[in-house]
Amino acid sequence: QVQLVESGGGLVQPGGSLRLSCAASGFAFSNYAMRWYRQAPGKERELVAGIGSLSSDTNYADSVKGRFTISRDNAKNTVYLQMNSLKPEDTAVYYCNAQQMMVGYWGQGTQVTVSS
Secondary structure, three states: EEEEEEOOEEEEEEOOOOOOOOOEEEOOHOOOEEEEEEEOOOOOOEEEEEEEEOOOOOHHHEOOOOOEEEEEEEOEEEEEEEEEOOOOHHHHEEEEEEEEEEEEEEEOOOOEEEEE
Protein backbone atom coordinates (compact mmCIF):
# COMPACT_ATOMS: atom_id res chain seq x y z
CA GLN A 1 0.00 0.00 0.00
CA VAL A 2 1.44 3.33 -1.10
CA GLN A 3 1.62 5.96 1.61
CA LEU A 4 3.02 9.47 1.85
CA VAL A 5 2.68 10.90 5.34
CA GLU A 6 3.54 14.55 5.93
CA SER A 7 4.40 15.96 9.34
CA GLY A 8 5.97 19.03 10.90
CA GLY A 9 3.35 21.64 10.13
CA GLY A 10 1.97 24.04 12.68
CA LEU A 11 1.63 27.64 13.76
CA VAL A 12 4.74 29.83 13.59
CA GLN A 13 5.38 33.56 13.84
CA PRO A 14 6.61 35.55 10.86
CA GLY A 15 10.36 35.12 10.49
CA GLY A 16 10.27 31.70 12.10
CA SER A 17 11.19 28.28 10.76
CA LEU A 18 9.58 24.90 10.28
CA ARG A 19 10.83 21.62 8.89
CA LEU A 20 8.34 19.46 7.06
CA SER A 21 8.90 15.74 6.59
CA CYS A 22 7.24 13.29 4.24
CA ALA A 23 7.69 9.60 4.99
CA ALA A 24 7.09 7.30 2.03
CA SER A 25 6.27 3.60 1.88
CA GLY A 26 4.90 1.06 -0.56
CA PHE A 27 6.93 2.06 -3.61
CA ALA A 28 10.56 2.40 -4.75
CA PHE A 29 11.14 5.81 -3.22
CA SER A 30 14.68 6.29 -4.56
CA ASN A 31 13.40 6.02 -8.15
CA TYR A 32 10.94 8.88 -7.81
CA ALA A 33 11.32 12.60 -8.07
CA MET A 34 9.78 14.26 -5.02
CA ARG A 35 8.00 17.58 -4.83
CA TRP A 36 6.33 19.79 -2.28
CA TYR A 37 3.21 21.68 -3.30
CA ARG A 38 1.03 24.05 -1.31
CA GLN A 39 -2.51 25.29 -1.52
CA ALA A 40 -3.81 28.36 0.24
CA PRO A 41 -7.54 28.97 0.75
CA GLY A 42 -9.18 30.10 -2.47
CA LYS A 43 -6.03 29.54 -4.52
CA GLU A 44 -4.78 26.84 -6.85
CA ARG A 45 -2.24 24.29 -5.73
CA GLU A 46 1.27 25.48 -6.61
CA LEU A 47 4.65 23.82 -6.84
CA VAL A 48 6.98 24.93 -4.06
CA ALA A 49 10.09 22.78 -4.54
CA GLY A 50 11.27 19.63 -6.26
CA ILE A 51 14.20 17.25 -6.03
CA GLY A 52 15.40 14.55 -8.40
CA SER A 53 15.78 10.91 -7.48
CA LEU A 54 19.53 11.28 -6.92
CA SER A 55 19.28 14.59 -5.04
CA SER A 56 21.56 16.26 -7.56
CA ASP A 57 18.95 18.56 -8.99
CA THR A 58 16.54 20.80 -7.15
CA ASN A 59 14.17 23.54 -8.19
CA TYR A 60 12.17 26.15 -6.31
CA ALA A 61 9.33 28.56 -6.86
CA ASP A 62 10.61 32.12 -7.10
CA SER A 63 8.60 33.02 -4.01
CA VAL A 64 10.59 30.66 -1.78
CA LYS A 65 14.08 30.76 -3.30
CA GLY A 66 16.70 31.49 -0.67
CA ARG A 67 14.29 30.68 2.17
CA PHE A 68 13.26 27.04 1.60
CA THR A 69 15.47 24.00 1.08
CA ILE A 70 14.31 20.61 -0.15
CA SER A 71 16.32 17.48 0.64
CA ARG A 72 15.84 13.73 0.73
CA ASP A 73 17.22 10.72 2.55
CA ASN A 74 16.75 7.68 0.36
CA ALA A 75 17.86 5.38 3.19
CA LYS A 76 14.94 6.64 5.27
CA ASN A 77 12.47 7.01 2.38
CA THR A 78 11.87 10.58 3.50
CA VAL A 79 11.85 13.98 1.86
CA TYR A 80 12.18 17.21 3.82
CA LEU A 81 11.34 20.85 3.35
CA GLN A 82 13.26 23.27 5.56
CA MET A 83 11.38 26.56 5.65
CA ASN A 84 13.11 29.64 7.04
CA SER A 85 12.14 33.31 7.23
CA LEU A 86 8.50 32.35 6.97
CA LYS A 87 5.97 34.94 5.84
CA PRO A 88 2.20 35.13 6.31
CA GLU A 89 1.82 34.43 2.59
CA ASP A 90 3.43 31.03 3.14
CA THR A 91 0.29 29.97 5.01
CA ALA A 92 -1.17 26.95 3.22
CA VAL A 93 -1.66 23.23 3.32
CA TYR A 94 1.59 21.64 2.16
CA TYR A 95 1.45 18.41 0.17
CA CYS A 96 4.11 15.88 -0.65
CA ASN A 97 4.15 14.38 -4.16
CA ALA A 98 6.09 11.46 -5.64
CA GLN A 99 6.36 11.32 -9.43
CA GLN A 100 7.87 8.90 -11.92
CA MET A 101 6.80 9.34 -15.52
CA MET A 102 2.98 9.19 -15.48
CA VAL A 103 2.74 7.61 -12.01
CA GLY A 104 2.19 9.96 -9.11
CA TYR A 105 1.26 9.73 -5.44
CA TRP A 106 0.07 12.36 -2.97
CA GLY A 107 0.07 12.75 0.77
CA GLN A 108 -2.83 14.06 2.82
CA GLY A 109 -1.20 17.42 3.53
CA THR A 110 -0.03 19.30 6.60
CA GLN A 111 -1.19 22.77 7.61
CA VAL A 112 1.34 25.57 7.94
CA THR A 113 0.10 28.81 9.43
CA VAL A 114 2.34 31.87 9.69
CA SER A 115 0.81 34.47 11.96
CA SER A 116 1.65 36.70 14.89
